[in-house]
Amino acid sequence: MKKSGLVALVIVLAIVAVLGIGFVSVSNSIIRSEEEVNVSWAEVQNQFQRRYDLIPNLVETVKGYAAHEEEVFTAIADARAKLGGAQTVPETAEAVNAVEGALSRLLLVVENYPELKADASFRDLTYELTGTENRIAVARQRYNTSVQSYNVKIRTFPNSIVAGMRGAVPKDMFEAQTGASVAPEVKF
């Protein structure tokens, strides 16, 4: 009798141990996924900051040639301010769309000023801006991939049990505005 009692105890302990290890390993995996999401988001923010910093130079250079296009400059300034104040992912997405829209309009204006297009510093800025747009696209894609991976991880069984215990919730993807997924293009 004692022996069977001992065996039962060992089995129970083993089950507890296995569950415990399972919980820890799933928990760690969720944490790692979440960190991946945070890192990708930081990179997205980084690239937006880069564009944010580039815009004043661009506006100044354009103003040098097209001083009276006030409406466009105001639109950019407003959009930029909105981006500076955005906190959550959806707010940022909306503000970014506004900035992109305003930038597109600015670059349309540029089409009317050939001397501006030939200006060396404007060309440099354009390359920088295009490069930044591309970096933003890549950072967004990587962020969305990491969010997708995280969301799938915490929503599938049995990870969902652990996720529920840890209070993990699905995160938002970075949605592109319809039609704004094409970066403002400059043709020479």
Added chain:
Amino acid sequence: MTRLRRPGTSDGYRRPMHASPARLWAAVVCAFAIVLFCSLWVYGQPKVPTKPVPPRLVNDLAGMLTSAEAQEIEERLLALNEANGVQFAVVTVPDMGGYSIEEYSVELFQKWGIGEAKEDNGLLLLIADEEGRLRFETGYGLEGDLPDAFLGRVIDENLVPHFMEGDPAAGIVEAVNTIALRLAGGEIEPSSKEEKSLSPDELAAIVFFAIVIVYLIVKSSSRKGPSGRPPKSGGGVRRPPSTPGPFMGGGWKGPSGGSSRGSSGGFGGFGGGRSGGGGASGGWK
């Protein structure tokens, strides 16, 4: 008329095929494979060429260069690699299958892992023959030294004019020279070739494996009582699969990064560097 005797049937008749569990399993696997294949296809990643074996920096897949020209460029790129560890790859492709050059170059850069993993000092010059487009894609580590505007100028001044004349090799050589000059003048850290000391990650990995090996040796040499099998409650002896991960990831990348540069007179191979989408694009058509 002979009746087929199938094992496992009570009356000797042939059973319909789909009742067999083996068939069912095969069908499930096939369905899963199809679903998996479809989901991969839906992702829409560009299909890029595979890494060159043996590793090479100049990959003229579109046949735009003569072998002598390709060799000359390869030598210059190797010299650059020897000088400061930068992995500058030049790749020409016949066409990009409808993808934009930005998407294509990011995908190729990632697949090939251009640049060393820790330094991210890779640079890709991608040339698409049919579309007439070319692009520089910089690794994260080179974004400071090779800003987009600079690379844009290299494209406008060094590459496009020669490409328009039909002499791509001259353009590429000029571009390589301009870039090498800039990298030499800039504050590139010399590659840690001379560094023989181990990083903490590598040290920890080595210590860990030493302990495991010693433990296994001790265990196998002292065979008292029931052999080999650890008791169930001793499940704590085995580490959960996730823990060695960070060790191994950090530990093994270091040595592989160092040894790939040890071989002189040839390119050791791409180190798994990453790019963030920085660079500049242009075209000649």
